[in-house]
Amino acid sequence: MRAGAAVGGAPFMQSRGYGPYAFDNDGRRYIDYIMAYGPLLFGHAHPPLVSGLDVLAASGSVFGSTHDNELRLAQRIAAYVPSVQQLRFVSSGTEAVMSAVRVARAFTGRPLLLRFAGNYHGHFDAALFGAGASAHAMLVPESGIPAGTAADVIVARYNDPSSVDALLAGRAHQLAAILVEPVAANMGLVLPQTGFLNALRARADAVGALLIFDEVVTWLRLGLGGAQTMLGVAPDLTTFGKAMGGGFPLAAFGGRADVMESVAPSGCAFTGGTFSGNPFCIALGHRVLDLIENDETLYPRMDERAQRLAAGLRSVLQEVGFDYAVTQLGSMVDFKFRAGSAVTNYDQALESDGERFATYYHAMREGGVLLAPSRNELMFLSSVHGDEEIDETIEAARVALRRVRNRTLG
Ligand SMILES: Cc1ncc(COP(=O)(O)O)c(C=O)c1O
Structure with missing residues (x-):
């Protein structure tokens, strides 16, 4: 997974993590949705x-x-x-x-x-x-x-x-x-x-x-x-x-x-x-x-942010003309490069377009958003992914999905 074989190109080399962010070897900051593939419910290096x-x-x-x-x-x-x-x-x-x-x-x-x-x-x-x-x-x-x-x-x-x-x-x-x-x-x-x-x-x-x-x-x-x-x-x-x-x-x-x-x-x-x-x-x-x-609002807060992200992705997908279903539950968000309703099994999941995903992955990375380099993964949010990070992510997705569309048409 970490080698990034599914998306090609050089693997992401991480130097550190803080809050919702991952940093590469050059010190560039990315909004991190890998979150170590799930464990970081409170983001990286949460002080408590x-x-x-x-x-x-x-x-x-x-x-x-x-x-x-x-x-x-x-x-x-x-x-x-x-x-x-x-x-x-x-x-x-x-x-x-x-x-x-x-x-x-x-x-x-x-x-x-x-x-x-x-x-x-x-x-x-x-x-x-x-x-x-x-x-x-x-x-x-x-x-x-x-x-x-x-x-x-x-x-x-x-x-x-x-x-x-x-x-x-x-x-x-x-x-x-x-x-x-x-x-x-x-x-x-x-x-x-x-x-x-x-x-x-x-x-x-x-x-x-x-x-x-x-x-x-x-x-x-x-x-x-x-x-x-x-x-x-x-x-x-x-x-x-x-x-x-x-x-x-x-x-x-x-x-x-x-x-x-x-x-x-x-x-x-x-x-x-x-x-x-x-x-x-x-x-x-x-x-x-x-x-x-000790944090009654933890789950409602994460849920709300994940819903905001899912809604933003839905509207951007619509904008670029892709009929892809966005799925969200709690702090997990996902969509597949596959037209139609949400996937229900692995046969359907494997129908998603790997090439489009690879273009999207790299464009998001250029835009400062780190996704898992595989279409089998999803976006994990943490308690420290705030509205600002969500909005920045939706904006990056707009640019990335336009690029996918232009490549597909061109
Ligand atoms: C549902 C599920 N079960 C088990 C595992 C294995 O856990 P670990 O990587 O800690 O061995 C994973 C890891 O991704 C998982 O997602």
């Missing part, structure tokens, strides 16, 4: 998050023992996410999802994992077939993924329960878990259609499998209860990451107590991690929750 870190580290940055703050953070999370009765901390989203899948397989005693094309769950083997983001793993020896792994992974179409049924025909009794991003953020922003997540809940229940929500992006982006609270569907297991560490590596997986009992030492499913639950990142996790709890 990055002050006093030397004091924090002075009492030990990693113990190898458990500690009160770890237990307290688990309790705070569980209080906001009722489907989570027990939880274990890890250091990355990849570890969180990989561990949740292992626990689901251990609990059910079954091998099969059902996932969705265009979702991304990290870079462990089973997660990569049909994955979104910048992962394009194929089953060839060069990918490093053994063919045997593919035998126990099936990849369905997002927002299409009938594709789930078709793929499960004759294999439902082997199904350990359905793993899904409840709001998909790795093929651009794709919202779950009404009834989709409920249908997955029902399918999992009907065949004695578990439902895993990957909330690595959505928890805290969409509020303290995550997508599951917003959408009213409870999974058996949930994975957390990104925003929870306030820009530091902290992630977790958790869920039903009877399922989590499968984790060693109470059960046989082993998970580890030298840095798991380290006191430094756990303290950052507390700071993040403190900041959210």
Whole structure:
């Protein structure tokens, strides 16, 4: 992703970040919508998050023992996410999802994992077939993924329960878990259609499998209860990451107590991690929750700014004559270079025009706006993206989209 292969040209080299801004090696300032691919809910180097870190580290940055703050953070999370009765901390989203899948397989005693094309769950083997983001793993020896792994992974179409049924025909009794991003953020922003997540809940229940929500992006982006609270569907297991560490590596997986009992030492499913639950990142996790709890207007404010950006993009797109749908949820905004209504699955997302996106990406960069260099990504706002930055972004988009149009016509 960072190499920028999808858009060509030299990769963006960043020297520092502050607030809503990224700076390149020449000190030029860009309004940053990568936001580290999600974690920076409060922007770069937010003072309440990055002050006093030397004091924090002075009492030990990693113990190898458990500690009160770890237990307290688990309790705070569980209080906001009722489907989570027990939880274990890890250091990355990849570890969180990989561990949740292992626990689901251990609990059910079954091998099969059902996932969705265009979702991304990290870079462990089973997660990569049909994955979104910048992962394009194929089953060839060069990918490093053994063919045997593919035998126990099936990849369905997002927002299409009938594709789930078709793929499960004759294999439902082997199904350990359905793993899904409840709001998909790795093929651009794709919202779950009404009834989709409920249908997955029902399918999992009907065949004695578990439902895993990957909330690595959505928890805290969409509020303290995550997508599951917003959408009213409870999974058996949930994975957390990104925003929870306030820009530091902290992630977790958790869920039903009877399922989590499968984790060693109470059960046989082993998970580890030298840095798991380290006191430094756990303290950052507390700071993040403190900041959210003490700012009632945080989510409405971010939502309002994201709506302002989405509305601005809609009007600029209309102005240049592109019939592209703009999608927004909370602090996430996206549009695809594809005519018609909003994308609902990965097949549609892949219809978007990569060449137009590349022109747009570079024109935005010239205009002082940093986007992720891939049409599979979306724009992440933070609490410090203000009206001024939004208006500057819309103006840059006007210039960039005109250039795309002129190139297309010319
Ligand atoms: C939904 C989702 N799950 C899991 C991951 C993997 O997280 P990490 O990169 O921290 O390993 C990502 C990363 O982008 C993600 O978007």
